[in-house]
Amino acid sequence: MYITTLKMPKNMQKKPSYKFGYFEISLPEDFPFAVSTLYEQHDREITALHSHNVIEFGICLDGSGIFVIEDKILPFHAGDVSIITNREMHLAQSTRGTSSHWYWIHVNLGKILYPAFQNPEIAGTDYLSGTDFNNIIHVSKYPEICSLVKRITEVHHSRKTFKRERIISLLCLLIAELKTTFGVKKRRPKKEERSCFEPDTLQRIQKAVAYITSHYTEKIKVRELSRLSGLSLTHFRRLFEKALGKTPIQYLTQVRVTMASAELKHSRKPISMIAYESGFTTLSSFNRHFKKQTGISPRDWRK
Numbered sequence: 001m002y003i004t005t006l007k008m009p010k011n012m013q014k015k016p017s018y019k020f021g022y023f024e025i026s027l028p029e030d031f032p033f034a035v036s037t038l039y040e041q042h043d044r045e046i047t048a049l050h051s052h053n054v055i056e057f058g059i060c061l062d063g064s065g066i067f068v069i070e071d072k073i074l075p076f077h078a079g080d081v082s083i084i085t086n087r088e089m090h091l092a093q094s095t096r097g098t099s100s101h102w103y104w105i106h107v108n109l110g111k112i113l114y115p116a117f118q119n120p121e122i123a124g125t126d127y128l129s130g131t132d133f134n135n136i137i138h139v140s141k142y143p144e145i146c147s148l149v150k151r152i153t154e155v156h157h158s159r160k161t162f163k164r165e166r167i168i169s170l171l172c173l174l175i176a177e178l179k180t181t182f183g184v185k186k187r188r189p190k191k192e193e194r195s196c197f198e199p200d201t202l203q204r205i206q207k208a209v210a211y212i213t214s215h216y217t218e219k220i221k222v223r224e225l226s227r228l229s230g231l232s233l234t235h236f237r238r239l240f241e242k243a244l245g246k247t248p249i250q251y252l253t254q255v256r257v258t259m260a261s262a263e264l265k266h267s268r269k270p271i272s273m274i275a276y277e278s279g280f281t282t283l284s285s286f287n288r289h290f291k292k293q294t295g296i297s298p299r300d301w302r303k
Helices: 109-117 141-157 164-184 201-216 223-229 232-242 249-266 271-277 282-295 296-303
Strands: 003-007 021-026 031-036 039-041 049-054 056-064 064-069 074-079 081-084 090-094 100-107
Touching: 021 056, 031 141, 039 090, 056 141, 064 201, 064 249, 074 249, 081 141, 090 201, 100 141, 109 164, 141 164, 201 223, 201 232, 201 249, 223 232, 223 249, 232 249, 249 271, 249 282, 249 296, 271 296, 282 296
Parallel strands: 021 049
Antiparallel strands: 003 021, 031 100, 039 100, 049 090, 056 081, 056 100, 064 074, 064 090
C-alpha cells in the first residue's frame, strides 16, 4: 500500500494556504519499496515546500517544467530523472499552460540492498544532495541512469515472475551507476557547505518564493514580496539572501531564465517572444542574463 501523510508544525495548522511540510512515506516492512500510480504535475500555483523520510526517484514521462530544490532551480523534460534525498526541501511545477506525467519511486535503500549485498556503502546517498549536485538527471547526458529508473517502474507494474529480485538487481545497478558517475567527485568539507534548510527562515519567505515561481512572467517588486511575507523590506532582503544565497531579484531572474530555457527547447516561438513571455522587458537583457546563467546564448541553446 502506498500512503503519504502530511505532518505540519502545530503553529502552522491554522494557515492551510501556507504549507511547509514533511511527508512521511509509509513503506511495507518486509520490502520497503513503492512506485506511485501515474502522477500528473500541473502548472498551478505552488503552495508548499516539503521533504520526505526516504529517497525519491522520479521519471518524467512527458512534459517539461522546473524543480525548485532548496536554493536550486532545475529544468526538467520528458525522459529526465529526479533524485531527491530526505535532506532537501523541494517542489515542482510544469511549464505554464501544460502538465507533465511522472512515476515516483520511494525506497529504503539500506533495508533492501544491504541484506542482498552485505555492503554498508551501497545505500549511502550524501553525494546525491547539496549545492553541487544537479538533482535532475538529463536523459540526453545520462541515458543509462534514466533507463534504469524507468525500467524499475516497468518491472513494478508488470506481472513478471521474480519481480522483487529483479527490482533489487536494478536498484543495485542504479546505485552503482550513480556512485560511479557522481560519487567519486571531491566534495567540500561539510562545515563549508551551506544549507538553506533553516525551517524558520524558509517558512517566513516561502510565500514569496511560491509567488515568484508562479508569477515570474509579471512585473514583481521586492517591496510587494516583503509585504506578502509580512516583513519589512530590509528584514525580508536579509532573510531571503540567508535562505537562498541570492537576492530576490537574482532569484527571480534565475527562474525566468530557467523557464525560458525549457520553452526554447520545446517550442518554435521567436526568441524575442519567449523573452517577453518570460518576464524580460528587452531582448538584450534576456540575452545577457541567459548567457550569464547558462554560459551560452539563447540561440545556441536552442540549436
